[in-house]
Amino acid sequence: MARATSRADALGESSRLSEAEIAVHWREEELYAPPAEFVAQANLTDPQVMERFSLAHFPECFREFGELLSWDRKWTTTFDSSRAPFYRWFVGGKLNACYNCLDRNLEQYRNKAALVFVGEPEEEPPVSITYQELFVRVNELAALLRDEVGLQAGDRVTVHLPMVPELPITMLACARLGVVHSVVFGGFSGESAGRRAADSGSRVLVSMDGYYRNGKFLDHRPAADLAVATAKSEGQTIDTVLLWQRHPGKYLSSAKLVEGRDRLVNDLLKKYRGRRVDPVSLPAEAPLFIMYTSGTTGRPKGCQHAVGGYLAYVTATAKWIQDIHPTDVYWCTADIGWITGHSYIVYGPLALAATSVLYEGVPTYPDAGRLWRIAERLGVNIFHTAPTAIRQLRRLGPDEPKKYDLRFKTMTTVGEPIEPEAWLWFYHTVGKGRAVVTDTWWQTETGGVLCSTKPGIDRMKPGSTGPPLPGIFPAIMDENGREVPAGSNRAGNLVIRNPWPGLMSTIWGDAERYKSTYFSKYNKRPNSKDWRDWPYFAGDGAMQAADGYYRVLGRVDDVINVAGHRLGTKEIESACLTVPEVAEAAVVPIADELKGRVPELYVTLRPGVTVSAEIERKVVHAVETEIGKIARPKAVHFVADMPKTRSGKIMRRVLAAISNTMEVGDVTTLANPDVVEAIRVQVQGKGKVATQAAPEDIAKFGERD
Ligand code: PRX
Numbered sequence: 204m205a206r207a208t209s210r211a212d213a214l215g216e217s218s219r220l221s222e223a224e225i226a227v228h229w230r231e232e233e234l235y236a237p238p239a240e241f242v243a244q245a246n247l248t249d250p251q252v253m254e255r256f257s258l259a260h261f262p263e264c265f266r267e268f269g270e271l272l273s274w275d276r277k278w279t280t281t282f283d284s285s286r287a288p289f290y291r292w293f294v295g296g297k298l299n300a301c302y303n304c305l306d307r308n309l310e311q312y313r314n315k316a317a318l319v320f321v322g323e324p325e326e327e328p329p330v331s332i333t334y335q336e337l338f339v340r341v342n343e344l345a346a347l348l349r350d351e352v353g354l355q356a357g358d359r360v361t362v363h364l365p366m367v368p369e370l371p372i373t374m375l376a377c378a379r380l381g382v383v384h385s386v387v388f389g390g391f392s393g394e395s396a397g398r399r400a401a402d403s404g405s406r407v408l409v410s411m412d413g414y415y416r417n418g419k420f421l422d423h424r425p426a427a428d429l430a431v432a433t434a435k436s437e438g439q440t441i442d443t444v445l446l447w448q449r450h451p452g453k454y455l456s457s458a459k460l461v462e463g464r465d466r467l468v469n470d471l472l473k474k475y476r477g478r479r480v481d482p483v484s485l486p487a488e489a490p491l492f493i494m495y496t497s498g499t500t501g502r503p504k505g506c507q508h509a510v511g512g513y514l515a516y517v518t519a520t521a522k523w524i525q526d527i528h529p530t531d532v533y534w535c536t537a538d539i540g541w542i543t544g545h546s547y548i549v550y551g552p553l554a555l556a557a558t559s560v561l562y563e564g565v566p567t568y569p570d571a572g573r574l575w576r577i578a579e580r581l582g583v584n585i586f587h588t589a590p591t592a593i594r595q596l597r598r599l600g601p602d603e604p605k606k607y608d609l610r611f612k613t614m615t616t617v618g619e620p621i622e623p624e625a626w627l628w629f630y631h632t633v634g635k636g637r638a639v640v641t642d643t644w645w646q647t648e649t650g651g652v653l654c655s656t657k658p659g660i661d662r663m664k665p666g667s668t669g670p671p672l673p674g675i676f677p678a679i680m681d682e683n684g685r686e687v688p689a690g691s692n693r694a695g696n697l698v699i700r701n702p703w704p705g706l707m708s709t710i711w712g713d714a715e716r717y718k719s720t721y722f723s724k725y726n727k728r729p730n731s732k733d734w735r736d737w738p739y740f741a742g743d744g745a746m747q748a749a750d751g752y753y754r755v756l757g758r759v760d761d762v763i764n765v766a767g768h769r770l771g772t773k774e775i776e777s778a779c780l781t782v783p784e785v786a787e788a789a790v791v792p793i794a795d796e797l798k799g800r801v802p803e804l805y806v807t808l809r810p811g812v813t814v815s816a817e818i819e820r821k822v823v824h825a826v827e828t829e830i831g832k833i834a835r836p837k838a839v840h841f842v843a844d845m846p847k848t849r850s851g852k853i854m855r856r857v858l859a860a861i862s863n864t865m866e867v868g869d870v871t872t873l874a875n876p877d878v879v880e881a882i883r884v885q886v887q888g889k890g891k892v893a894t895q896a897a898p899e900d901i902a903k904f905g906e907r908d
Contacts, residue, residue: 231748232623234662235630237639241612245659247523252657256673258701264674265292265704268519269511272554273307274298275484278511284702288722288737289714291488292512292704299482300491300514301345301379304553305338306482312529316558319532320368321577323415323564329581332368334556337375339477344376346478347471352407352443356381356483359493360407361400361441363430365389365414365423366563369447369468370539371549373409378491378510381483385493385505388540389414390849392872393426397433399495400441402505403711405434409468411447412456417565420449424456431464445471487511493711494542496647504720505711506542506647513650514550516705520651520672521551524641525585526613526658534560534578535587535615538850542647543617547587551651566592566851571600575607586614586633590621591851597628598786598809604633611638613658617645619852620755622777626665644668644755646741648721650705653677654753666777667752676700678738679747684725690749694756697745698725698738706739763792763802772855775802775836778829782821784812787845791859792904793837802826803862804836805882807845814841840886844878846870859904861886 242248249255256264262282269278269292278296308317316331332340348354360377362384364370370386377384385403387396400408410427413420424446431441444465448454451469460467491510495503521527525547533552537543539561552559560581566574566588574596578586593616596603614634616626621642630640639658645651654677656662656669663669671677679687679695687695710717723729725738744756757773772790779788787807792800806822808814819839826834846854849872860867861883870876 232665232667234664235640236662237658237660238637240637241526241639242659244528244612246526246528247657248659250660252660252673258676261674261701265515268515268704269293269296271518271522272298272303272511272515278487282702284734285732287732287734288702288718288726288739289709290702290706290734291708292509293487293515296487296511297484298487298511298514299379299381299484300510300550301341301375302482303514303518304375304378304550305334305341308334308553308556309338312556315529315556317553318368318371319558319560319581321560321562321581323418323562323568325569325573329577330368337372340372341375341379342479343472343475343477344372344468345379345480346475347468348376348382349380349480351466351471351474352445354380354382354407356485356489357383358407359383359385359403359405360409361396361403361405361430362386362409363389363391363393363396363423363426364409364411364447364540365416366538366561367411367414367447367449368561369411371553371561374492374539374545374549375553379480379482381485381489383490383492385495386540386545387495388538388850389423390538390540390872390874393429394433395872396426397430397435398437399503399505400430400434401437401439402495402503403493404439406439406441407443407445408441409445409447412449412454414449415563417568420455422456422458424458427465428458428461485510488708490708490711492545494545494647496542504713504716506707507709507711508650508705509708512704512706512708513546514554516651516703517546517551518554520705521547521557522555523657524643524652524655524672525551525587525615526639527552527555527557527585529556531557531585532560532581532583533557533585533587534562534581534583536562536566536574536592537587537589537617541850542650543587543589546651547615547617567595567599571596572603572606575604575609578609578611579607582610584610584612586611586638588614588616589618589851590616590625591619591847591853593621593625593629593633594787595851597625597632598807601628601632601809604635609633609635613641614638615641615643615655617643617652620757620773620777621666622773622780623665624777624780630663630665639663642666642668644743644753648707649699649703649741650707653699653703654755664748664750664752667748667754669752671753674701675703677745677753679745680725680738684727687747690747690751692746692748694744694746696724696759697741697743697753697755699741700735700738702734702737702739763790763800774830775804775826775834778826778834779804779806779822781829782818782825784808784818785822786810787853788822789845789853789855789858790836791855791862793859793862795837801837802834804839805845805858806839806841807843808841840882842878842882842885844875846876846879846882847874848872849874856904858882 276297278293280294283291493505643652644654654668776788
């Protein structure tokens with residue numbers, strides 16, 4: 204295979220380049236064309252689409268997105284930048300998100316499954332909830348929220364629920380009333396939920412008695428007490444805790460209900476049987492929800508998304524990129540507590556009248572075949588997951604997908620760069636070479652996908668997210684605001700030059716932070732009302748190949764700077780994964796007197812493989828040959844397991860702390876906190892304790908993981 208940029212060229216040239224421009228040394232991958240059967244049925248096949256959405260047609264091109272929705276009143280102005288970079292889309296228009304996801308689908312799809320819930324215990328049969336049934340339940344809950352709890356449009360509610368149908372039901376009931384939901388990932392601690400409740404000013408918390416995870420019933424109710432106490436300590440009183448029950452009618456938590464504060468939703472609902480609530484017609488720019496996301500510094504930011512722009516954007520992108528038709532069975536394995544779940548489990552698929560699958564548990568419970576059994580049984584034909592899950596499934600059951608009758612037409616990955624090795628396994632073994640794979644790049648802040656191949660039009664390239672979506676104009680810039688030449692394979696900061704309807708409206712309660720985090724870096728005229736003066740700084744490093752495809756290298760703060768050379772963590776990890784014995788790899792920077800920072804590697808091996816000097820040699824060799832001696836790891840630690848978040852991301856922050864003899868910080872929210880001490884002892888020896896003060900870049904490394 205040809206190399207896009209030879210190492211020698213890149214290294215020789217680097218002294219003349221600014222830091223952001225230093226070339227990244229990826230191998231060019233072969234391209235894969237979408238199968239003809241897929242193209243024949245795809246929603247988007249018009250090759251003119253990029254022209255239709257060219258800059259010359261901005262912003263009116265996005266009318267096409269708005270027109271996918273049902274409006275109570277049509278908008279008068281497609282785009283308003285008079286308060287740039289605080290933009291408004293579809294100004295003058297009025298609509299309701301719940302109406303668009305439910306009511307409008309009833310006439311044609313009343314008895315079609317809107318949601319199929321699969322509980323983790325495998326003996327529980329899947330539960331289908333039709334559009335009619337979902338409509339009834341959402342209305343009853345909306346009546347309860349309004350009449351029992353006194354919530355009205357504009358109020359905020361914090362929702363701390365696991366992956367159960369009650370979560371989308373709660374979101375849609377809020378949306379029906381114009382109440383702003385702030386869903387906190389169920390796996391986060393009560394304290395995290397409490398801090399977010401305080402920030403958003405929620406006086407109501409929606410929680411549950413418990414749920415199944417990894418074969419156990421987890422008592423979730425104590426988290427609600429912690430949330431209330433934490434919110435209180437930050438000055439916010441939560442007066443009502445609405446508790447769902449995992450098994451309606453049975454309260455399975457050991458924690459007692461708090462008199463006057465805790466209400467069992469299923470009991471209260473009896474009073475509201477059969478009630479209907481008119482959807483509240485909201486201005487397009489009214490907030491639909493807040494979703495918190497971590498940045499490099501400070502407390503989490505509440506990304507505020509608008510009803511009109513957000514819903515239009517996720518509906519259009521779900522239609523074009525996931526290729527959703529009402530006849531499809533769509534499954535996204537993300538958690539609804541993250542933006543992916545909001546956009547591509549709930550709002551996008553339901554607005555398109557799809558059947559959306561919800562799975563409660565972990566992908567590998569009770570074994571590596573679980574996801575494939577669910578997909579086979581439900582006839583899932585669109586499968587959306589994360590590279591982490593792909594790596595994990597490949598590691599535990601590389602041949603497992605072959606045992607099942609999987610018939611995916613599209614498969615999507617999201618959330619982190621995917622190594623070509625993992626991509627190829629996904630494409631060949633899971634997709635059986637018949638499915639289109641889209642690698643979608645976007646963020647909590649962006650509402651929906653910004654870069655991806657268009658499945659019915661573009662060829663796929665393993666490890667590259669692909670071109671921008673129609674109407675999105677990215678660029679790569681250096682630290683000084685100069686554009687890195689397009690298609691030059693040089694790394695820099697990924698920016699989006701124009702606004703789009705899915706972009707968040709602001710940060711809840713902190714407009715200044717919105718402006719400074721995302722727009723100040725490349726703005727040269729602070730008083731300008733022209734959107735061209737406000738490029739959006741995504742915080743990701745990326746490069747663009749000559750064919751126009753983008754490759755995202757990871758957060759700018761995850762870049763390891765070795766002797767002035769920027770090395771993407773993914774680049775190093777990808778190199779390790781070319782060694783067949785390696786299952787997972789994570790790289791962290793460690794402080795080095797001579798070079799500033801050098802990488803250190805953590806590696807897990809495939810089942811049945813034992814650690815040996817030979818494998819270590821192969822790993823080091825792979826890094827040296829794929830990237831260069833500059834990336835040679837100081838040490839390779841073969842560990843039994845990686846510290847992971849509940850959503851499965853490797854916590855490089857924790858590994859970086861161990862490598863650098865720093866405090867590991869709070870690890871209680873990890874899926875497997877016990878491995879942390881085991882790794883610490885392995886790396887530092889029994890006696891060592893945290894001694895070092897944290898250099899800023901290392902302390903912050905991987906924080907967003
Ligand atoms: O670094 C990028 C990475 O995930 C970050 C956004 O994280 P979050 O707001 O949690 O949203 C995740 C789901 C959209 C980005 O800044 N990221 C997301 N998708 C990709 C990705 N990195 C590489 N390739 C992707 N496809």
